[in-house]
Amino acid sequence: MVIKIFRNFFKKIFNSLFKVKKHIKLGFYGPPNSGKTSLANRICKDFTGEEIGSVSKIPHETRSVQFKEKVDITYKEKTLTFKMVDTPGIATRIDYEDFLKYNLKKKEAKERAKEATQGVIESIKWLDDMDVVVVVLDATENPYNQVNITIIGNLVARNIPVLVVANKIDLKKANVKKIESAFPEYDVVGISAKYGKNMEEFYESIFKLAKKV
Amino acid sequence: MIKKRGKMIGRIRGFSMQFLPFAEIRDLDSSERIKKILDIVLGNNILVLQGRLTTDEETRLIEDTMAMIKHVKNFRGIELAVISGGNQANLLQKARQNIANAISGGDLGAITVIGPATIVKEIKKNPRKIELLLNK
Numbered sequence: 554m555v556i557k558i559f560r561n562f563f564k565k566i567f568n569s570l571f572k573v574k575k576h577i578k579l580g581f582y583g584p585p586n587s588g589k590t591s592l593a594n595r596i597c598k599d600f601t602g603e604e605i606g607s608v609s610k611i612p613h614e615t616r617s618v619q620f621k622e623k624v625d626i627t628y629k630e631k632t633l634t635f636k637m638v639d640t641p642g643i644a645t646r647i648d649y650e651d652f653l654k655y656n657l658k659k660k661e662a663k664e665r666a667k668e669a670t671q672g673v674i675e676s677i678k679w680l681d682d683m684d685v686v687v688v689v690l691d692a693t694e695n696p697y698n699q700v701n702i703t704i705i706g707n708l709v710a711r712n713i714p715v716l717v718v719a720n721k722i723d724l725k726k727a728n729v730k731k732i733e734s735a736f737p738e739y740d741v742v743g744i745s746a747k748y749g750k751n752m753e754e755f756y757e758s759i760f761k762l763a764k765k766v
Numbered sequence: 767m768i769k770k771r772g773k774m775i776g777r778i779r780g781f782s783m784q785f786l787p788f789a790e791i792r793d794l795d796s797s798e799r800i801k802k803i804l805d806i807v808l809g810n811n812i813l814v815l816q817g818r819l820t821t822d823e824e825t826r827l828i829e830d831t832m833a834m835i836k837h838v839k840n841f842r843g844i845e846l847a848v849i850s851g852g853n854q855a856n857l858l859q860k861a862r863q864n865i866a867n868a869i870s871g872g873d874l875g876a877i878t879v880i881g882p883a884t885i886v887k888e889i890k891k892n893p894r895k896i897e898l899l900l901n902k
Contacts, residue, residue, distance in 0.1 A: 646883035647835055670835045677828065680825075695890065700828070700846075703821055
């Protein structure tokens, strides 16, 4: 852990001294089904016309890390180039029986569970490589879930700038204030990735976040 | 049987609760701590630990749990929650708490609850309390 922090620190100093120009690696992290891929898709569609991955009501739809190499995001006539990294949802439990409720066959459900466990491990391994991270939370769920706290704690320990997104504000049950009070030390932006609601504020926050790299 | 508002909600059997003082893990390295915790949870125990793991250890616990799901039959993962009094503390209280934590080697004011997902359905948490919902 200490070695990783030092490595990142020296990498940043080296990059700033020799002006190594590269894309900002923007990671999407969060629990399963919070809308990470929906948000990444929304951004990619807005600026490249293509999506990054498929979305589904069944949890753990994203089971391996997905990339979009060069996404130029323009906001108020300024453009920044990002490498988008969409990660599988992080969970502490994966039960194949939960997938059976979505009419998956037992064999499919078991395979999905197996791939999902590998996806969680992969997501965690990628934490070190991120320049900035958007933690996507479902605004209709309890934000005090330990996984959310652990992810954010890890990013802070690695000095990676964090933006918290409260997704699904189009739903009646959504409570952005609850997420703000759970994470008072971070910027929280309420959006609906599905309907593209409040994306202007989101892009403004991303540009602010990128300045911290 | 457990009664909730006068209504039977099912018979719970086949698990126990273990309360572990922080002194039991203080001198262990991260790998040993995680192994000890997972050994307890794999034995169908709900663990109530004084103090908390570091964020790095919590992440490694999640990674090792995922690896275990693939290799241990009928293991579906864990439910995990940490409650700490530090959330509502002001700056002075936090500074005092940090000094106390440094002396004691961990956040002894925190409580960590970890249970196997086959027994613990959900841990509901708010800043002031943890509520364990068990499977029927």
